[in-house]
Amino acid sequence: MMERLIENSAQLILLLVLAPLVTGVIRTLKARLQTRRGPGILQPYRDLGKLFRKGMVIPETASWIFAATPWVVFFSTVLVGLMIPMVAADAPLGLFGGVLAVIYLLGLGRFFLALSGMDSGSSFGGLGSSREMTISALAEPAMMLAIFTVAIGAGSTGLTDIAGAAIGQHWRFLAPAQMFAFAALALVLIAETGRIPVDNPDTHLELTMIHEAMILEYSGPYLALIEWAASIKQLVLMTLLINCFWPFGLQPTWFGFGAVEGISWLMAKLLLLSCAIVLLETVNAKMRLFRVPELLAVAFTLGSLALVSTFLF
Amino acid sequence: MTAELFLSGIIVWLAGAMTSLVLWRRPPTARRVGCGAALGGSLLVLVGSAAAIFSGSSPEISLPFGNPVFSWAIRMDPLSAFFNGTLAALAAAVSLYSFGYLRPMEGRRNLGAFGFFFNLLLLSLALVFSASNAFFFLVAWEVMALTAYCLISFEHEKKETRNAGVLFLIMSHAGTGLLLIAFLVLSSVSGSLDFTSFHLLASRLPPLQQGTIFVLFLFGFGVKAGLVPVHIWLPKAHPVAPSNVSALMSGIVIKTGIYGMARVFFDFYGPIPLWMGTLLLGLGVASALLGVLYALMEHDLKRLLAWHSIENIGIILMGFGAALMFRSLGYANLAALALIAALYHTFNHAMFKGLLFLGAGSVVQATHTRNMERMGGLIRRMPVTALCFLVGAVAISGLPPLNGFVSEWLTYQALLAGFGTTHSLTRLMFPIAGSLLALTAALAAACFVKAFAIPFLALPRSEEAADAREVSFPMRAGMAVLALGCIALGLGATWFVRVFDPITQQTLGVRASSALVMARGWALSPGTAHGGTISTAGIALFFLLAGAAFALPLAMRWRRRSVRGPAWDCGLPGLTADNEYTATAFSKPLRMIFSALYRPRREIQAEYEVSPYYPSAIRFESEIEPTFEKHLYDPLRQWIMAVANRMKGIQAGSINLYLAYIFLTLILLLLFGVRQ
Numbered sequence: 001m002m003e004r005l006i007e008n009s010a011q012l013i014l015l016l017v018l019a020p021l022v023t024g025v026i027r028t029l030k031a032r033l034q035t036r037r038g039p040g041i042l043q044p045y046r047d048l049g050k051l052f053r054k055g056m057v058i059p060e061t062a063s064w065i066f067a068a069t070p071w072v073v074f075f076s077t078v079l080v081g082l083m084i085p086m087v088a089a090d091a092p093l094g095l096f097g098g099v100l101a102v103i104y105l106l107g108l109g110r111f112f113l114a115l116s117g118m119d120s121g122s123s124f125g126g127l128g129s130s131r132e133m134t135i136s137a138l139a140e141p142a143m144m145l146a147i148f149t150v151a152i153g154a155g156s157t158g159l160t161d162i163a164g165a166a167i168g169q170h171w172r173f174l175a176p177a178q179m180f181a182f183a184a185l186a187l188v189l190i191a192e193t194g195r196i197p198v199d200n201p202d203t204h205l206e207l208t209m210i211h212e213a214m215i216l217e218y219s220g221p222y223l224a225l226i227e228w229a230a231s232i233k234q235l236v237l238m239t240l241l242i243n244c245f246w247p248f249g250l251q252p253t254w255f256g257f258g259a260v261e262g263i264s265w266l267m268a269k270l271l272l273l274s275c276a277i278v279l280l281e282t283v284n285a286k287m288r289l290f291r292v293p294e295l296l297a298v299a300f301t302l303g304s305l306a307l308v309s310t311f312l313f
Numbered sequence: 314m315t316a317e318l319f320l321s322g323i324i325v326w327l328a329g330a331m332t333s334l335v336l337w338r339r340p341p342t343a344r345r346v347g348c349g350a351a352l353g354g355s356l357l358v359l360v361g362s363a364a365a366i367f368s369g370s371s372p373e374i375s376l377p378f379g380n381p382v383f384s385w386a387i388r389m390d391p392l393s394a395f396f397n398g399t400l401a402a403l404a405a406a407v408s409l410y411s412f413g414y415l416r417p418m419e420g421r422r423n424l425g426a427f428g429f430f431f432n433l434l435l436l437s438l439a440l441v442f443s444a445s446n447a448f449f450f451l452v453a454w455e456v457m458a459l460t461a462y463c464l465i466s467f468e469h470e471k472k473e474t475r476n477a478g479v480l481f482l483i484m485s486h487a488g489t490g491l492l493l494i495a496f497l498v499l500s501s502v503s504g505s506l507d508f509t510s511f512h513l514l515a516s517r518l519p520p521l522q523q524g525t526i527f528v529l530f531l532f533g534f535g536v537k538a539g540l541v542p543v544h545i546w547l548p549k550a551h552p553v554a555p556s557n558v559s560a561l562m563s564g565i566v567i568k569t570g571i572y573g574m575a576r577v578f579f580d581f582y583g584p585i586p587l588w589m590g591t592l593l594l595g596l597g598v599a600s601a602l603l604g605v606l607y608a609l610m611e612h613d614l615k616r617l618l619a620w621h622s623i624e625n626i627g628i629i630l631m632g633f634g635a636a637l638m639f640r641s642l643g644y645a646n647l648a649a650l651a652l653i654a655a656l657y658h659t660f661n662h663a664m665f666k667g668l669l670f671l672g673a674g675s676v677v678q679a680t681h682t683r684n685m686e687r688m689g690g691l692i693r694r695m696p697v698t699a700l701c702f703l704v705g706a707v708a709i710s711g712l713p714p715l716n717g718f719v720s721e722w723l724t725y726q727a728l729l730a731g732f733g734t735t736h737s738l739t740r741l742m743f744p745i746a747g748s749l750l751a752l753t754a755a756l757a758a759a760c761f762v763k764a765f766a767i768p769f770l771a772l773p774r775s776e777e778a779a780d781a782r783e784v785s786f787p788m789r790a791g792m793a794v795l796a797l798g799c800i801a802l803g804l805g806a807t808w809f810v811r812v813f814d815p816i817t818q819q820t821l822g823v824r825a826s827s828a829l830v831m832a833r834g835w836a837l838s839p840g841t842a843h844g845g846t847i848s849t850a851g852i853a854l855f856f857l858l859a860g861a862a863f864a865l866p867l868a869m870r871w872r873r874r875s876v877r878g879p880a881w882d883c884g885l886p887g888l889t890a891d892n893e894y895t896a897t898a899f900s901k902p903l904r905m906i907f908s909a910l911y912r913p914r915r916e917i918q919a920e921y922e923v924s925p926y927y928p929s930a931i932r933f934e935s936e937i938e939p940t941f942e943k944h945l946y947d948p949l950r951q952w953i954m955a956v957a958n959r960m961k962g963i964q965a966g967s968i969n970l971y972l973a974y975i976f977l978t979l980i981l982l983l984l985f986g987v988r989q
Contacts, residue, residue, distance in 0.1 A: 054874075055874040055875060055876065056871060056874060056875035056876070057875070057876055057877075057878040058875050058878070059877070059878065059879065059880035060877050060878065060879055060880070061690075061771060061772055061880055063692045063693060063769075064692075065770065067868065071860065071864040071868075072856075075859045075860070076856075079855050079856075093851075094846075095831075095832055095835070095836050095846050095848055095851065096846075096847065096852055096855070097713070097845065097846065097847040097848065097852070098845025098846065098847070099845070100722055100845065100847075101713060101722070101845075101847050101852075103751075104711065104712055104718055104722075105713055105852070107710075107712055107755070107758060108712040108713060111707065111710060111712055111762060114759075114762040114766070115765060115766050118762070118766035118767070118770050118771060118894060119766070119771060120771065121770075121771030121772045121880060121890075121892065121893050122880040122881050122882065122888065123883070123892050123894055124881065125894070126766075126893065126894020126898065126899060127894065129766070129894075129899070130900070130901070131902060133755075133758065133759035134759065134902040134903055134906070136755060136759075137755035137758070137903075138752075138906070139755075140748075140751040140754070140755035141748040141749060141751050141752040142748075144744075144752075145745075148729060148732070148744040148747055148748065149744075152729070152744075156844055156845055157726070157729065157845035158844070158846060159845075161845070216881060217880055221867070222871075289902065290902075290905060290906070293906050307744050308741070
């Protein structure tokens with residue numbers, strides 16, 4: 001009982017602290033690749049700190065949904081963060097749900113975010129909500145196929161079991177089924193975290209934004225909560241991808257020196273994945289909204305290939 | 314004891330029906346008697362069904378006025394008791410709601426007749442679920458169809474309502490025809506009409522006959538359930554009925570089809586050929602996906618909900634199909650898991666769809682329109698309705714920690730486990746069905762963002778919406794009961810799965826619930842070797858604790874630093890309802906992406922006086938093609954009309970001719986009889 005509590009607290013602190021850092025690293029790397037200096041990797045912390053100290057403007061037309069949403073989004077994302085294996089293969093709150101619960105809890109956050117987008121009555125919010133729900137719906141079948149492939153390989157949808165199965169065979173990610181599933185999940189990750197070429201997290205251009213359009217009316221601490229939750233979600237999905245496919249350095253428990261080693265491995269792998277994302281974002285332009293279904297169709301095809309290869313090879 | 318409770322519930326309904334009919338000249342009394350009897354009878358049946366399930370007994374009652382060929386026999390085995398419990402739980406809440414809902418109709422409509430049909434519908438539903446004789450079953454089935462028709466057509470002055478009612482009646486009877494043939498074939502083999510004589514009988518028939526009967530039952534019951542492609546009456550008939558009737562129709566009347574399939578496929582059939590389960594799974598996927606895709610295009614709030622009934626029936630049938638496949642392949646435990654998923658979803662759907670229809674009824678009563686584009690901002694005018702509708706919307710979207718999530722999760726687990734049950738290519742069906750279920754659930758979430766946000770959030774889009782008033786106390790109470798039901802069924806999942814033990818014992822010979830409950834009742838697992846777990850109670854507890862510890866105190870502090878200001882209006886002079894996103898606009902991206910299915914048509918006419926760049930008025934029309942009506946039902950209707958035209962010739966109207974027909978028929982029958 002006590003051990004669980006310590007594990008949960010440790011992972012909670014790691015989540016809350018590491019998430020803005022990953023966002024900062026990605027931004028800085030991207031700036032460097034575009035020969036800009038960039039604001040420095042600590043800028044997301046400064047942004048959050050400033051937002052938390054500020055006042056808020058709440059739209060006159062908004063209801064209690066507007067005030068409840070940041071909390072629902074933040075709590076559901078943090079809960080998801082505790083349900084995945086980060087440093088130890090054993091997820092602290094693994095009992096609360098496996099990979100399906102992770103997806104559906106993120107869905108709960110998105111549901112409320114989309115509602116809050118429509119709450120103020122501004123047309124941008126509706127635009128963002130409509131696009132967000134469309135894209136996430138189209139991403140779902142590809143994600144589920146890839147997850148089914150992984151779950152079939154591990155014999156479980158529990159993330160502790162999935163990571164455990166991966167630890168047993170370090171080089172398993174080279175199997176065709178795993179590679180296809182990885183590619184499908186990577187595409188879905190791009191769509192889910194709102195990165196180029198699906199959405200651009202840095203834009204506030206009226207016609208192209210998706211996530212930013214939904215949260216346009218938020219300010220101050222509520223905006224900080226949503227931004228923080230968005231970076232935690234990004235960290236969670238990246239970690240999920242990493243630990244299901246490249247389990248190197250994943251420790252059996254959170255206790256002892258292993259934890260330091262586990263955290264270093266996690267950071268190294270996150271850095272690698274961030275570099276890949278930065279490269280992808282820099283060499284690609286944002287897609288037209290109606291081209292996104294094609295990208296997700298590619299993901300779906302990869303997912304199907306993954307599934308078929310589980311028993312072909 | 315359980316039998317007496319059940320029987321007294323039936324008698325209360327019967328008495329309520331008669332009394333409210335007699336009292337039709339005194340609307341307030343008729344309303345109170347009608348709703349009161351419905352409520353009282355439901356509570357009695359609820360207690361009776363719960364007692365039957367938990368005691369594991371199957372009480373039988375035979376009414377005294379039978380005859381040698383058929384008996385008026387009732388048998389409350391666990392399957393019947395489960396469906397009766399579903400009926401009673403929903404009907405109790407709907408009856409409570411009806412106290413308030415019918416009140417404004419006093420003096421304008423015949424509430425005596427309404428009470429009569431309403432109680433009779435509940436009565437016939439209970440008999441459908443518990444009749445243990447094919448003849449009795451079909452009588453109850455027909456009474457149910459006719460009372461449902463009368464209730465659908467209650468507001469019969471509108472042409473739309475009359476047409477929908479007639480369509481329901483025609484399709485319902487076509488379905489009954491198929492059932493009649495199938496039951497006659499079975500009884501000709503067994504020599505009896507008793508359901509007990511049908512037990513495992515169908516599997517002993519020759520393969521061709523077995524398959525034919527399967528298809529007859531599938532579509533005969535499928536019509537009532539709203540299975541694609543025999544679903545077209547459903548989105549027409551459910552919205553035009555009074556909303557409390559819509560709640561019953563979507564919540565439980567369509568479940569009679571599910572009950573029928575469960576009874577036939579798990580009781581009358583033994584392990585069946587694999588293709589039958591595969592067909593059911595495929596039809597389930599098609600129903601789920603098409604249901605939600607058409608729901609997305611609706612901006613009639615009640616019709617949107619009706620399309621979602623088709624979607625949810627699809628999800629239930631996916632569980633059924635998987636259960637049948639597992640039984641054929643010899644995996645009784647997995648079959649139990651899939652069956653539990655399907656039945657759990659059946660109960661859940663009764664709760665949340667009932668709730669959503671009652672919510673829609675409240676909104677329609679307050680705004681006098683079913684068109685979402687004329688609502689808006691109702692969360693401020695009708696806070697309780699909004700909260701209850703939100704609970705229903707979260708539940709139907711399958712989001713944790715509510716009940717829809719639990720049953721969808723169980724369905725996923727069953728499908729996932731299915732992959733390992735066979736080495737043939739059939740096993741690809743399972744993960745593909747799973748991924749399409751994921752698509753369905755995500756589209757449903759998109760649809761319910763629309764269905765909640767457009768009517769309840771932002772600014773009112775019409776004067777009626779701006780002047781809406783919260784509904785009366787009984788209506789709020791009815792919705793609150795169902796909302797609490799959705800929450801309880803979500804959080805208490807590990808407790809509720811025990812209900813299914815007697816049912817799986819009866820149909821599959823295994824008791825699965827002890828394998829499903831883990832961590833001292835905190836977590837649910839699929840019962841397979843590894844399997845993941847979920848803990849809806851744990852998730853809810855996390856939200857409660859985190860909310861109490863952080864959200865409340867911080868929100869209080871931040872509130873002091875917050876000001877109210879106008880939302881961004883793009884620099885126009887103030888935000889008006891005209892700036893808001895509409896329901897049509899919300900689903901536009903999906904309309905474009907799935908245009909191959911929808912084949913949308915739109916027409917824009919601009920009127921201008923000086924130059925086309927300065928239009929004085931713009932008319933915009935957009936519609937999607939009703940694929941099934943156009944390509945399946947229209948040709949069928951034309952063919953029937955053509956045949957009817959041909960046959961006009963033999964109906965000359967002369968009585969001598971008709972006597973000759975009767976004579977000829979008699980001779981033919983005699984010849985046929987002699988040859989036998």
